[in-house]
Amino acid sequence: MYPQTQQLLHDLVTQKIVPGISYALINRSEVLTQTFGWRELVPQRRQLTPGLQYDLASLTKVIGTTTVILQLVEAKRLSLTDTVQRFLPEFQDERVQLWHLLTHTSGIAGFIPNRDQLPAAELKAALLKLPVTSTFERKVVYTDIGLLYLGWIIEAIYQQPVQQVMTEQVLQxxxxxxxxxxxDPARCVPTNTRYGQLLQGIVHDPKARVLGEHCGSAGLFASLTDLQQFAQWYLGQRPDLPQLISRTFIKKLYADYTHHQLGRSLGWDLRYPRQGQPLLYHTGYTGTMLMLDDELQQGLIVLTNRVHPHEQNSAFLDWREKIAQQFIAELPN
Incomplete structure (x- = not known):
């Protein structure tokens, strides 16, 4: 199954691009999983073993926040054309709608001085004051801001912290x-070091550390088994699990939801094979990746800690792109 993709995944470790890797390849009812390499390299070298939890970083967006938003849309408690201002009156631009946030076409951007040193309430207030720039609707600019806003919209509806809502509405x-x-830090694959402290069981993303349970853009830890189960549910392969979103709605996600064919679905990026419908795709800064093909019932899950032991690892980005392209090239006919 996907021999050249598997070779590249193994090469990630043997070429020392990442310390270790856990991955799953889904081919209809068949699932192949592998875990190998090192859990950590500093302060000591420790073997990677199956079942450990990874900092998923931005996969939190599609597993948690996007799923809850789509549930609310399907239940008609939200509309994709609802304005952000309706739920977050502190935000001043009445043009921005929910679909802009989901497709990263809101144009919301700006510099926040001392951002990572601000307390949570001040950080939220500063983020909600950011202006809408000239890229509005015309360009995809991937940021955390839209998913943070969507998390706060979820909080306005449920009157609970967004991470509690995700736990109760999706994870459980x-x-x-x-x-x-x-x-439990003892069960976690560490990421980087901050101020002399190994980030193990502590979220790597600085905004997520400040915002805590009010962050919808990052913060989730999970094992390969969890990602496999989520992927199989998304592909409609797990009738034993509840239909949090209908199969009909999920199938509609394999389409471009921007106004100018910019290649984004609701919450998800899109990758296009030579023929057939696009694939859903998302990555996380820490070295995570999820790709799903509903039409062919295929999936790829990659979990690494590419920021360990050094934050700067641009080589991984080139390898990740090669792996994504190879997986698409090896899709069954």
């Missing part, structure tokens, strides 16, 4: 038993 119903925002 889908029986993602290792998926959590409060992991």
């Amino acid at each position: 119903p889908l029986r993602l038993h290792d998926a959590t925002f409060t992991p």
Whole structure:
């Protein structure tokens, strides 16, 4: 199954691009999983073993926040054309709608001085004051801002912290038993070091550390088994799990939702094979990746800690792109 993709995944470790890797390849009812390499290199070298939890970084966006938003849209408690201002009156631009946030076409951007040193309430207030720039609707600019806003919209509806809502509305119903925002550090693959402290079971993203349970853009930890279960549910392969979103709605996600064919779905990026419908695709800064093909019932899950032991690892980005392209090239006819 996907021999050249597997070779590239193994090369990530043997070429020392990442310390270790856990991956899954889904081919209809068949699933192949592998875990190998090192869990950590500093302060000591420790072997990677199956079942450990990874900092998923931005995969939090599609597993948690996007799923809850789509549930609310399907239940008609939200509309994709609702304005952000309706739920977050502190935000001043009445043009921006929910679909802009989901497709990263809102144009919201700006510099926040001392951002990572601000307390949570001040950081939220500063983010909600950011202006809409000239890229509005015309360009995809991938940022955390839209998903942070969507998290606060979820909070306005549920009157609960967004991470609590994600836990109750997604993680628990889908029986993602290792998926959590409060992991046991001993079970976690570490990321980087901050101020002399190894980030193990502590979220790598600085905004997520400040915002805590009010962050919808990052913060989720999970095992490969959880990601496999989520992927199989998304592909409609797990009738034993509840239909949090209908199959009809999920199938509609394999389409471009921008106004100018910019290649983004609701919450997801799109990747296009030579023929057939696009694939859903998303990555996380820490070295995570998820790609799904509903039409052919295929999936790729990659979990690494590419920021360990050094934050700067641009080589991984080139390798990740090669792996994504190779997976698409090896899709069954």
